[in-house]
Amino acid sequence: VRRYFQMSGSAPTCTVSQRKSIYVEALSHHVAHLTERERTLLDRLYGGLTGGHRASLAESITLVETQHPRKKELAQVLLQRVLAFRREQERLNGGKPVAFRVGLSGPPGAGKSSFIEVLGKTLTGKEHRVSVLAVDPSSCTTGGSLLGDKTRMPELSRDMKAFVRPSPSLGTLGGVTRTTSEAIVLCEGAGYDIIMVETVGVGQSEFAVADMVDVFVLLIPPAGGDELQGIKRGIIEKADLVLVTKSDGDLVVPARRIQSEYTSALKLLRKKSNRWRPKVLRVSSQTGQGIQELWDVMLQFRDGALLSGDLQARRQEQQKVWLWNLIQEHALSHFREHPAVRTGLAEMERGVAQGDISPGLAADLLLRAYRSP
Numbered sequence: 001v002r003r004y005f006q007m008s009g010s011a012p013t014c015t016v017s018q019r020k021s022i023y024v025e026a027l028s029h030h031v032a033h034l035t036e037r038e039r040t041l042l043d044r045l046y047g048g049l050t051g052g053h054r055a056s057l058a059e060s061i062t063l064v065e066t067q068h069p070r071k072k073e074l075a076q077v078l079l080q081r082v083l084a085f086r087r088e089q090e091r092l093n094g095g096k097p098v099a100f101r102v103g104l105s106g107p108p109g110a111g112k113s114s115f116i117e118v119l120g121k122t123l124t125g126k127e128h129r130v131s132v133l134a135v136d137p138s139s140c141t142t143g144g145s146l147l148g149d150k151t152r153m154p155e156l157s158r159d160m161k162a163f164v165r166p167s168p169s170l171g172t173l174g175g176v177t178r179t180t181s182e183a184i185v186l187c188e189g190a191g192y193d194i195i196m197v198e199t200v201g202v203g204q205s206e207f208a209v210a211d212m213v214d215v216f217v218l219l220i221p222p223a224g225g226d227e228l229q230g231i232k233r234g235i236i237e238k239a240d241l242v243l244v245t246k247s248d249g250d251l252v253v254p255a256r257r258i259q260s261e262y263t264s265a266l267k268l269l270r271k272k273s274n275r276w277r278p279k280v281l282r283v284s285s286q287t288g289q290g291i292q293e294l295w296d297v298m299l300q301f302r303d304g305a306l307l308s309g310d311l312q313a314r315r316q317e318q319q320k321v322w323l324w325n326l327i328q329e330h331a332l333s334h335f336r337e338h339p340a341v342r343t344g345l346a347e348m349e350r351g352v353a354q355g356d357i358s359p360g361l362a363a364d365l366l367l368r369a370y371r372s373p
């Protein structure tokens with residue numbers, strides 16, 4: 001099993017090697033019971049993916065999106081192998097991350113897909129390999145899509161140095177974001193060095209995206225008043241960069257106004273970091289104006305964060321947040337599905353709402369029912 005994951009047995013300290021054996025142990029059951037067909041499938045996906053084949057990457061992401069219990073196990077085995085591969089790539093890269101993860105959010109119609117298309121093409125023109133993943137909150141509940149079913153980013157989709165993946169179409173937000181985090185690992189294993197994760201500024205999806213990227217960019221259209229009401233203060237605090245889009249023609253004047261409004265607003269907000277002051281820039285995907293400048297600023301951000309260690313610290317923190325999100329989601333659904341809880345829950349909720357019983361006592365009673373054998 002150890003050889004299967006290409007782990008060295010001579011880890012520098014005892015604790016590291018012990019830790020590794022726990023991970024190997026956890027997956028040994030899956031690996032030991034691999035059928036010949038499953039082993040061939042995983043070898044094919046792993047080989048294709050690490051060889052940079054888009055079709056293998058697409059198939060691997062489909063595997064991590066699956067709800068099928070056995071396939072989920074296979075996906076974990078594949079992911080663990082890709083993680084080991086990525087660690088090795090990082091080691092060869094002097095301990096530095098192999099990819100830069102960029103999160104993009106903005107209200108519907110802000111110009112996200114036009115912007116990603118132009119920035120993506122600029123980057124593939126500079127020999128970068130770019131992948132675009134989407135987190136679509138609407139797909140979780142309705143199966144419909146806020147990010148649009150139309151073919152978005154047509155040119156980038158055809159570019160051989162790019163990989164554009166639409167959002168997984170079903171599941172809870174937790175499930176969809178888990179899949180996206182795992183898709184990031186797979187894209188990095190496949191040699192993509194820029195990973196863009198896009199979402200619409202609705203619900204909690206933008207916070208989830210902000211928690212899985214190195215730099216978080218908020219896109220704002222040059223419209224005033226009501227259209228900007230939907231942009232939450234909390235998400236502005238999360239932004240490392242704010243981009244005012246469509247800054248061309250008649251829209252330059254309102255774009256400048258929005259830029260100065262946001263510049264002032266950001267000054268009033270709590271500082272996210274001592275080393276970086278969020279910036280507000282204007283771009284036009286139609287004329288290309290501001291795109292190069294924006295990329296230079298992003299690189300400044302990345303290089304500063306790498307040098308100070310902020311980027312690595314942020315990723316470590318995100319991994320922990322992520323672990324706890326998953327535990328919470330699982331523990332809560334286990335609790336809700338417990339027969340005694342299911343029987344008493346509606347009654348307790350009604351009692352609490354009507355003030356007949358305190359929330360504290362109701363929670364105690366339900367938890368007691370949950371714990372009783």
Ligand SMILES: Nc1nc2c(ncn2[C@@H]2O[C@H](COP(=O)(O)OP(=O)(O)OP(=O)(O)O)[C@@H](O)[C@H]2O)c(=O)[nH]1
Binds near residue numbers: 114286
């Ligand atoms: N003038 C101008 N219009 C733009 C620019 N970028 C996008 N638009 C227009 O704005 C509209 C929305 O652009 P999209 O890129 O589809 O925006 P989006 O945020 O991806 O929106 P959804 O696809 O609805 O999620 C389209 O009609 C674009 O033509 C720009 O740089 N300048």
